[in-house]
Amino acid sequence: MEGKYKVIEVKQSVFALNAEKADATRALLKEKGVFLLNLMASPGAGKTTLLRETIKRLSPKYRIAVMEADIDGSCDADAMARDGVKTIQLHTCGLCHMDADMTRHGLDELGLEDVDLIILENIGNLVCPAEFDTGAVRNAMLLSVPEGEDKPLKYPLMFQVSQCVMISKTDTIPFFSYDLAKAKENIRGRNSEAVIIPLSARTGEGVEEWCRWLSDEVEAWKRMN
Amino acid sequence: MEGKYKVIEVKQSVFALNAEKADATRALLKEKGVFLLNLMASPGAGKTTLLRETIKRLSPKYRIAVMEADIDGSCDADAMARDGVKTIQLHTCGLCHMDADMTRHGLDELGLEDVDLIILENIGNLVCPAEFDTGAVRNAMLLSVPEGEDKPLKYPLMFQVSQCVMISKTDTIPFFSYDLAKAKENIRGRNSEAVIIPLSARTGEGVEEWCRWLSDEVEAWKRMN
Numbered sequence: 026m027e028g029k030y031k032v033i034e035v036k037q038s039v040f041a042l043n044a045e046k047a048d049a050t051r052a053l054l055k056e057k058g059v060f061l062l063n064l065m066a067s068p069g070a071g072k073t074t075l076l077r078e079t080i081k082r083l084s085p086k087y088r089i090a091v092m093e094a095d096i097d098g099s100c101d102a103d104a105m106a107r108d109g110v111k112t113i114q115l116h117t118c119g120l121c122h123m124d125a126d127m128t129r130h131g132l133d134e135l136g137l138e139d140v141d142l143i144i145l146e147n148i149g150n151l152v153c154p155a156e157f158d159t160g161a162v163r164n165a166m167l168l169s170v171p172e173g174e175d176k177p178l179k180y181p182l183m184f185q186v187s188q189c190v191m192i193s194k195t196d197t198i199p200f201f202s203y204d205l206a207k208a209k210e211n212i213r214g215r216n217s218e219a220v221i222i223p224l225s226a227r228t229g230e231g232v233e234e235w236c237r238w239l240s241d242e243v244e245a246w247k248r249m250n
Numbered sequence: 251m252e253g254k255y256k257v258i259e260v261k262q263s264v265f266a267l268n269a270e271k272a273d274a275t276r277a278l279l280k281e282k283g284v285f286l287l288n289l290m291a292s293p294g295a296g297k298t299t300l301l302r303e304t305i306k307r308l309s310p311k312y313r314i315a316v317m318e319a320d321i322d323g324s325c326d327a328d329a330m331a332r333d334g335v336k337t338i339q340l341h342t343c344g345l346c347h348m349d350a351d352m353t354r355h356g357l358d359e360l361g362l363e364d365v366d367l368i369i370l371e372n373i374g375n376l377v378c379p380a381e382f383d384t385g386a387v388r389n390a391m392l393l394s395v396p397e398g399e400d401k402p403l404k405y406p407l408m409f410q411v412s413q414c415v416m417i418s419k420t421d422t423i424p425f426f427s428y429d430l431a432k433a434k435e436n437i438r439g440r441n442s443e444a445v446i447i448p449l450s451a452r453t454g455e456g457v458e459e460w461c462r463w464l465s466d467e468v469e470a471w472k473r474m475n
Binding site for chain 2: 067
């Protein structure tokens with residue numbers, strides 16, 4: 026049937042349009058000197074806990090704001106607001122990921138004038154958020170110890186699109202007889218360039234290293250301006 | 251612009267078509283006296299481990315087969331095959347959920363002649379699998395203790411469509427200072443009818459109760475034939 030009709034790759038065109046919008050967001054962020062981080066993970070991997078620790082450590086240095094993306098509920102945004110952090114809650118109304126349009130909507134509501142670093146806490150999901158460029162300058166993800174070492178084998182794209190992969194809840198390593206070397210090897214198999222940081226928000230292990238990585242990225246972004 | 255053009259709810263029609271196909275699968279399963287269970291959870295909540303325990307306990311009673319759905323990889327299917335279980339691996343090629351068509355494809359490959367109970371291990375994801383009826387007779391899900399008590403607030407649909415909600419890895423309750431009563435209350439808030447079973451595949455707690463629930467459902471389905 027070739028040549029008889031036009032074949033339209035709908036999914037591809039959706040991704041292309043999204044990528045275009047994401048690039049436009051990055052151009053705006055660059056112009057304003059604002060860094061946007063997209064933080065991703067499975068449900069319950071410790072995104073919110075790490076976020077609160079990160080803000081505590083970096084807020085003397087940067088004006089930080091948070092966008093909490095959830096399908097429903099607002100418990101994370103409530104926690105952020107209680108901490109005195111500039112926060113907005115984004116409801117995806119059932120959708121499993123944030124895309125460039127939704128992220129831009131959030132940024133427009135938040136405003137880019139009095140802020141240096143914005144962190145988007147994406148929907149807890151190892152699949153779909155990886156497919157949509159949000160317009161963030163960098164992607165970071167958490168893989169928690171209780172999830173097991175094999176997740177990079179099963180959810181490749183998430184590991185491929187993340188510049189920093191944190192292995193979280195390392196304080197539970199003895200409990201789960203977790204093989205940290207195997208986990209790192211599996212991550213490396215998907216992304217040889219990613220910075221890998223084992224950490225525990227509970228014991229503090231690795232949190233300083235993570236904050237340093239993030240700080241360095243924010244500074245590099247500012248220098249590009 | 252009302253009345254000027256036809257508005258087509260694309261997503262709704264996708265769901266309607268999927269529901270129709272899922273009903274057709276259930277009709278076929280009923281005719282053949284085969285029970286299909288759709289098992290869902292976040293990545294790493296313990297689906298495969300529970301599945302292996304379930305098969306050990308129920309295989310004297312039923313002829314069991316497994317469909318392992320993954321985006322990539324085959325480590326779960328390999329484990330099942332090593333256990334001597336009739337298994338097929340379904341690759342969704344990037345897709346975040348199983349739908350009725352994909353499930354039917356798997357069932358056709360597996361064959362419905364020499365089997366009583368088929369368990370579909372869905373993609374590890376608390377969002378999208380809940381949106382698509384696979385044609386299963388029953389949905390069951392695992393919420394693991396390390397994920398936290400608040401997940402029913404954030405991922406409502408998954409809890410609403412599951413007839414059985416297991417709270418897994420209960421042996422980690424002391425470690426995470428987990429509030430089991432709060433978790434149950436949050437599940438109840440989304441689904442007052444669901445059977446809730448706290449369990450640990452490691453200690454064996456609750457596994458018998460889960461197998462009894464599943465057995466009772468299989469028997470009830472057979473009686474409907």
